[in-house]
Amino acid sequence: MSQKAPDKLRFAAMAVDVVLFAVVDGKLSVLLGEVNRPPYYTNIEAFIGGLIFANETAEMALERHIRSKAELKKAYTEQLYTFSEIERDPRNRVISISYLGLVRPDALKQELCEGLRWCEVKKLPKLAYDHDEMFKVAISRLKGKISYTNIAQYLLPKEFTLSELQAVYELILGKEVDKRNFRKKIIALDMVVETGEMQQGVKNRPAALYRFTSEKLTELPLLI
Amino acid sequence: MSQKAPDKLRFAAMAVDVVLFAVVDGKLSVLLGEVNRPPYYTNIEAFIGGLIFANETAEMALERHIRSKAELKKAYTEQLYTFSEIERDPRNRVISISYLGLVRPDALKQELCEGLRWCEVKKLPKLAYDHDEMFKVAISRLKGKISYTNIAQYLLPKEFTLSELQAVYELILGKEVDKRNFRKKIIALDMVVETGEMQQGVKNRPAALYRFTSEKLTELPLLI
């Protein structure tokens, strides 16, 4: 079993922070929590996260914090970047390993804990610590990966219509795409496949339901 | 000034490790250092790196370790991934922030410190700690980025021939590319520009010298 290194080499606490994205009311949103740490940070928000304990890896701490703060069990997460600026938290030296997380709409039904809210990314306020920069890294990673992977699935229910899938692409890329060309490409790449089921209880022509052919993150030749 | 967090939250020492790539004798190589930490690691190598000190960011520690071990001042570096497995170093709990580094051939002239060597990527031995996995992350990042950025410049001298540039692409992608098509694309994208100078003292037709149009890492529409 590992021992502690000498005290003077253990100068920092370790934390994880996660930029959790979800589509809420048709808008790309991130989960924010209130921060109240006078005198440095009051009346300000930040991404959720918290310290890593001695018996945990970063991933274990990440899962613990996501579950405890938001009761979101099965979010997709991937590591983003580690922030180590000396004064990034003026109270203590804290090094933070940040993560990108994606939450499916099914998981949004649960109540959020006090002090948490989904905030549309277009209306993000100034955030505490270095979380403004963290957001930039996260949104840039998400924009990049949606174009050459099937990562969009983690923002959708397991079964979805092609219009819903297209809407996710348009939200993240921030531009409209042509419906016919989008469908041709998505299907030609075998990224999704029809389930055979149809939408129920809509007041217009019901759409065919699709699912992703792979539940794992997969790289594709090229996308959009 | 930041204070130390409570002792029980400071369970880990922080380290940086860097997978330094260079083209040595026409082969894609990485810099390895001997590891001798009985009883766990003897007669084994690993990437270079070392601890972060209390007054340093990860980037400062990275620069210090690169300079002291290899006297390579101006390597290009970017953060890769942070490894936090509890037993990754069986002696102490150490969390390591890994970096990808690229070294230009000009910088290779300097003597390496005792115990260091450039090892061809195709002949990599089994490495200490989790550095086998670290290598996979690094080579995968490098392969990805060479296709849509001008990152190849950091493995070349400031002035180079198009054949040398092509060789870097072939080494990293692990496949041959067509000379005419390669030149057309590179030039059409304005990635490089002729210096007006020619190669000197070669025993065949001298090639035109080129330089990159941007010294910064730049994303390009698409490449190869």
Next chain:
DNA sequence: GCAAAAGTGTTAGGTATACACCCATGC
């Protein structure tokens, strides 16, 4: 003049883009 690497265009096939109308359902 010979060896060695530099340099240069064309064609065919495939991919990306732009674009407009009919269809199925609920009310």
Next chain:
DNA sequence: GCATGGGTGTATACCTAACACTTTTGC
């Protein structure tokens, strides 16, 4: 029957990939 979103095909421009010979230099 009307409002709503679902679903489909074609023509063009562009880009990609395949391919071989001439040129310049040192020896």
